[in-house]
Amino acid sequence: MSQASVVNDVYQQPLAPIGESTRNPTRFACRVRDLQKTYVLKGETVRALRGVSFDVPEGDYVAIMGPSGSGKSTLLNLLGCLDTPSAGSLFLGDDDVAKMSDDQLAEIRSKRIGFVFQAYNLIQQLTVVENIQVPLFYQGKLGSSELKRCEELAMMVGLKGRLGHRPAQLSGGQQQRVAIARSLVNDPFFILADEPTGNLDSRTTEEILQLFKRLNDEGRTIILVTHEDEVSKRAKRVIRLKDGLLQSDVQNSYESRIAAAEHAIANLPPEIE
C-alpha cells in the first residue's frame, strides 16, 4: 500500500449482510454483495465479474481502477441499473434492485443516478442547453422553470457564453461538461462516470476533477472509473479490480488528496489562448 493512503476502519470490517442491524449508523448509497456478471456471446462465456462485495457510504468518492477487461465498466453499468447482475445482490440506498419493476428501475435511472460516459454521448443536432434538457424531455417535463435550470447548470459547469453552441463547436472538455450538466439535471445523489477524463488533456482533466470535487463537497456520491493515477489520487477511495474480482480497497488520506491536487495544478501546461 502506498504511503499516501491509509486503510479506513470502515472498510476493514467484515461486510454485514444487508438488512442485518448494525451499530454503524452510516447511510449507504449502495451495497454490493457477491455481485457477478456472466456474458454469453456466440457460445463463449465470459465471467466479467466473479463475485464483488463492497459498501459505498453516502458522500463517498470512489475511483475504480484495474486493467482493461477487469470488469470496471461492467460493474459501473450494474451500479447504474443499465444492466442486470447474473448473481449476487445490489442495494441502492435501502432498495434491492433485484426486486424492482422495470418502471421503478427506469425511475431510479432517471432521477437518482447521473451517468457520465467517456464518449460524452451528446446529440450533435442539439445545442448545449437542449442536450442538457434531454433527460427531462423523456419525462415530458419541459416548462420554463426546467429550461432555466438547464441554463443554470450550463453556467455552473463553466459554459456561460456557449449555451447555443452545438457539440461540434465545443472542445472535448466543454463537451464533457455538457454531459456532466446533463447528468445533474434531475439532481441525482449518485453520479457514475466511466472514464470521464479519458479523452481530455491535463488542463481540461483538472477542470473536470474540480467540478467533481465540488459536486462531492455538496454531498453527492461519486463513483468513477479511471486508468489514470492522477485521477484516482483525487478520490477519497480507490477500488481495484482484477480478473473480475476485487483486488484492493484503499482510502486516500485527505492530505494526499490535497497534495495530488496541488501537484496537478503546479504541473499544468501553459494555457493556449
Ligand SMILES: Nc1ncnc2c1ncn2[C@@H]1O[C@H](COP(=O)(O)OP(=O)(O)OP(=O)(O)O)[C@@H](O)[C@H]1O
Ligand atoms: N456485452 C458484452 N458481451 C460479452 N462480453 C462482454 C460484454 N461487455 C463486456 N464483456 C467482456 O467482459 C469483460 C469485462 O469487460 P469490461 O468492459 O467491464 O472491462 P473494463 O474493465 O471496463 O475494460 P476497459 O478498461 O478496457 O474499459 C471483458 O472480457 C469483455 O470482453
Ligand SMILES: [Mg+2]
Ligand atoms: Mg471499460
